[in-house]
Amino acid sequence: MPATPPTPATPPPALRPFLTARHDLLWQEADAFAAEHLAPLAASMEAAPGKVERGAAELMAARGWFAVTVPAAFGGLDAGHVAKTVLVHRIACVSAAAAAILQATLIPVGALLHFATDEQKERWLPRVADGSLLLTIAVTEPRTGGHIGGIETTANRKGKTWVITGSKVHIGNSHLAGAHLVIARTAKPGVRTSKALTAFMVVADRPGLTVAEHRPGLGLHGFSAGRLELDQVRVPADNVVGEVGGGLSVAQSSSILYGRPNLAAVSLGIHEAAVDLTTDRLKNRARYQGTLSDLPVLRDRVGEMEARLRAGRNLLYQSVHLLDQGLPCDTDLINAKYQGHRWAMQSVQDAMELHGAHALEGGYLLQRLWRDIPYTYPPAGTGEFQRIRLADAAFDEDPVQWSERLAPHGHQQRPGMNVPRESRTP
Ligand SMILES: Cc1cc2nc3c(=O)[nH]c(=O)nc-3n(C[C@H](O)[C@H](O)[C@H](O)COP(=O)(O)OP(=O)(O)OC[C@H]3O[C@@H](n4cnc5c(N)ncnc54)[C@H](O)[C@@H]3O)c2cc1C
Structure with a gap:
């Protein structure tokens, strides 16, 4: 390590x-x-x-x-x-x-x-x-997965409160969060998705809200993406976030502007760690009169890894820079997440092979990277959904650009950006 x-x-x-x-x-x-x-x-x-x-x-x-x-x-x-x-x-x-x-x-x-x-x-x-x-954002459901139009969790108005019932799965930080931003259906069947959903802040200790026991998965150990059960959970009306009926916008915009680049950044970190481990290993593994890093066929593979890593890094930082500048960049954020995951996945697989049997020895760090990288595929849009949006861009059929629409209300980079509070030591 x-x-x-x-x-x-x-x-x-x-x-x-x-x-x-x-x-x-x-x-x-x-x-x-x-x-x-x-x-x-x-x-x-x-x-x-x-x-x-x-x-x-x-x-x-x-x-x-x-x-x-x-x-x-x-x-x-x-x-x-x-x-x-x-x-x-x-x-x-x-x-x-x-x-x-x-x-x-x-x-x-x-x-x-x-x-x-x-x-x-x-x-x-x-x-x-x-x-x-x-906090969490709770959108995904057991039966409908990432299909937001299929959300079955309901919220019904009862006087000054809303009553929410349903299940949410794969919710990041499920076991750590003190409040969940839950997307629920507030309209009758047949109403268009763009008018049918609403976002609610639900405090974690509300009666009727339970979090299923944490079950460790393939990787990302220590992180929880668990299941929330909402059984007649009463939420004050002033916990509605955005418009009643505006939940699709809340979920979609935060997934594109925050989810995509966040997941791309996780992929990038894993990718860098994998390339680093591999060059280290090849430089130190003796073969013939030198080391494995001398062999052209292996250098060629490392060259591919480095090419993907640099491309992913540039793509991500360029896209979030555009976002800070208030420029339209939804498709760039989508691409950064899409390619960032794909390229990291390929490099981690290459890294496993370039390590030979050593990769499979108990407790070796590369195994963690190999188990963690698949976790950046499903959240904030799977590859299929990214390609749908990329094709829309290719055909000039882009839907709403959230980066443009929300820029005036969000953060715009200023030269005098605040510095983190370094004094707050852990
Ligand atoms: C680490 C992690 C963290 C997560 N965090 C959160 C969170 O904080 N909040 C939250 O709400 N969710 C979260 N999720 C859930 C994530 O958003 C879903 O996994 C994702 O939306 C896909 O849903 P699904 O896994 O049920 O796959 P499914 O919807 O069952 O899809 C399975 C496959 O079919 C494809 N597919 C499905 N429908 C279509 C279609 N119409 N066209 C083309 N292809 C399609 C998908 O791309 C996928 O490849 C998280 C997941 C993970 C792994």
């Missing part, structure tokens, strides 16, 4: 157009934090797959990182999408599970930024910013 995050230890020159000096500081701070605190924790998370690792969340909360996109008016760092990407990416180099915990809360934070009232922001965001409240 390496004690430090993989290269590049400082941002590579190709990212210069997208980074300020303060992003550089954040990069270094995240690397140092990950090496000191998350690397040892990652090992214990791997050794105890049945445990949801609250400690990783607490460490990042103490650092103030859940506040990265929260406006300063609500106690946040107001640092924008590139800064968020730096954090998720650099943490994922050392622990994809810890990065998953961070990013899963930052998706509903995005939804609140764009759709909550000022009063609701005041109620929720300061607690996210100080790390005392983690």
Whole structure:
């Protein structure tokens, strides 16, 4: 298990157009934090797959990182999408599970930024910013999967409350969150999806809300993406986020503007770790008069890995930079997530083969990367859904550009971006 995050230890020159000096500081701070605190924790998370690792969340909360996109008016760092990407990416180099915990809360934070009232922001965001409240966004259901139009969870108005009943599955941070942004059906059958769904903030201790026991999966050990059961859960009417009937916009926009780049950043961290481990191994594995890294056929494969890694990194940082600038970039975010996962998946497979039998020896880090990388495929749109949107762009049939529509209400990069609170040590 390496004690430090993989290269590049400082941002590579190709990212210069997208980074300020303060992003550089954040990069270094995240690397140092990950090496000191998350690397040892990652090992214990791997050794105890049945445990949801609250400690990783607490460490990042103490650092103030859940506040990265929260406006300063609500106690946040107001640092924008590139800064968020730096954090998720650099943490994922050392622990994809810890990065998953961070990013899963930052998706509903995005939804609140764009759709909550000022009063609701005041109620929720300061607690996210100080790390005392983690969130989920709960869309996926057992029968309908990612088909949002098929949502069966219902919310019915009863006086001053809504009563919500249904099941949600694969909900990131299910076991850590103090509140869930639940998308439920509020219209009669036959009403178009764009008018039929509503978003609700549901506090985790509401009677009738239960979280199924954590069941460890293939990878991302320490992170939970579990099942919520809502049985007649009563929610105050002022917990509706956005318009009644506007839940599709809340879910779709936060998935595109926050989910896609967040998952791309997790993929990127895993990808970098895999390339680093492989070059290290080949440089140190003796063969003939030199090492495996001398063999042209293996260098050719590493060249492919490096090409994919650089392309994925540039694509991601360029797309979140566009987002910070308020420019239309939905398709770029979608592409960054799509290619970022695909390319990382290919490189991790190459890495396994280039390690030979060593890759299969018990406890070797590469096995963790190989088990973690499939987890960036389903969330925030599977490959099929990304290709549908990419084809729409090719045919000039793009639907709404959320990056353009929501930019005036969201964060726009400013030269005087706040610096993270380095004083908040874990
Ligand atoms: C680590 C992780 C974290 C997650 N976090 C969250 C979360 O925080 N909140 C949340 O709500 N959900 C979350 N999810 C769930 C995720 O959004 C779903 O897994 C995803 O939407 C796909 O749904 P499904 O897995 O049920 O696949 P299915 O919907 O069963 O799809 C199976 C396959 O069929 C394809 N397919 C389905 N329908 C179509 C179609 N119409 N056209 C073409 N292809 C299609 C899919 O692309 C996929 O390849 C998470 C999942 C994971 C793995």
